Amino acid sequence: MKTSEQFSFSKLENEFLEYSIKQLNQDYIVIQIFYNKSIHSQDSHLIIHLEHKTDIEKLKQKHWIKNAYAEHKVHIHLFYNTQLHHKFESGHPFVEFYCKPSALMYQNEHYGNHLMIDRNWKKFNKKFENYKERFYHDCNLLLSQTREFINAGSFVSVFLSYEKVIRYDLEFLENLYTGSSSDSKNLHERIYYLIRYAPEIQKYFVKQNGKEYYLISLFDKARRSAREDEPMYDNEFFDAVGIVEEGLSSMIEQRLDQLKKQIKKSPLDIAIPNETPNVLADHNDKIIDKAVKIIIKLENIEEIYLFHKAIYGNNITYYLLIIAHNVSNEKLREKQYYLKSKTGKQYDFVLISHDRNWIQQHLYKYQNFFVNIIQGKNRIYASNPYHPKPHWEFPHHPHQDLDDYYKSAKGNALQFLSMVGNENENHQGIPYIFALFFLSFCRTYIFVRLCYMPNYLSFQSLWQLCLYGNPDLIRNQHLYDGFLQKLIPTLEYHKILRHKFTCLDKEVINQMKVLVEKLMNELDELVIEEGLIDKTE
Known part of the structure; x- marks a missing residue:
């Protein structure tokens, strides 16, 4: 029987939602509605208790329900009658807190099976502890199975087992934040969906595109390997998955503790939950402050790391890694010149930029470079506190195809x-060949010394990265009264072929010749020292 009782929606303070819910009552049997306005954020929770399970899926397709959060910051949770009562009996903390009597804003008096939460704390706490214990028991069982597969060296089975653990963690988090689980969604979608409730989950998963995550794709790869009976050799990510699982378990523990406190006490007595401080390195440098303000005017800047500061006489060079999307070499050069013009001639900047997924995808070659940079002590800017670190490989065996x-x-x-x-x-053609040599020398030297192959940065930046790898190279810069230092800026001109007559002074050619010989000798010694070529080659 559909009731035509009048609703009382003074709590909602939203005319559109008031109208939509009144209309809802005309089309479905609504037993109860609970409304929780958040004290610590703009988000609110609206719990709609319906009679029939079949009504849930129909309502989920309603435009106003799909868009309630995006447009009104209201999370709408739908439960059918037997489901809600079962959750209550099992000690589900979401139901205990969000369906408390003080949150009740409508009750259909023509329907008798109302949810009435009137038990005392002691009675609830016993059920709550059982609810919590079931999670830890089942999770530990899954983890013990995973450890057995690791010990057996069954790599595909390890990933498939870890997938079960991560799936279980995400399902439990969904229950704690929404009261139910979204089984119809894949793991990528479930993580993305949870962000609106628990944005800190972003710290644990590196995105490989808009709505897909790198580690979850490894699980997809493992399933393909199992189907096609092919081996999988990504065991260096076992530790990374383990770290993610520990992070999710920590989130679950914090959410359980938060709900327990909210149920036991007045919300006014509870500190703001799940606040993640945006901790940045304390550099105390006005030049860096100015540089950051200029750099973040680029679009899609996520983080900036100051990973080195070199001082040569009165000149200071800052080395910055910018994690951002779609920052071209041209944009970097423009920012570099602009920074220099705004800060003074004595300051220079080496700017490296990659997006987070590119870094993740190239760890097999460049992890030794990035792992020393992407650290809290170096981070000087973050657009939000939830950016994940790369999923580091362990053990890491660099692939150097020199x-x-x-x-x-x-x-x-x-x-x-x-x-x-x-x-x-x-x-x-001599200046062009020298420019080509200097480019190839710098990139190769950086690759060997730093385990990183830079993009086609300016010649100045490439040389400064060489100095970062080996400060002793500065001796070549001082030859012939700083000839190389004066020559490097002119090399940019010779990146482009021009129909032009070239006439060089013999002394200049001799100095260039000496530089080529000395720099090539530096590279030869380095690759021999690293055991990458034989002395007899």
């Missing part, structure tokens, strides 16, 4: 030396 890079640098050096050895004084 051969082509080294051969290119060596070949460019020999080509340059061959050209300047030409006695007919034909200088055509």
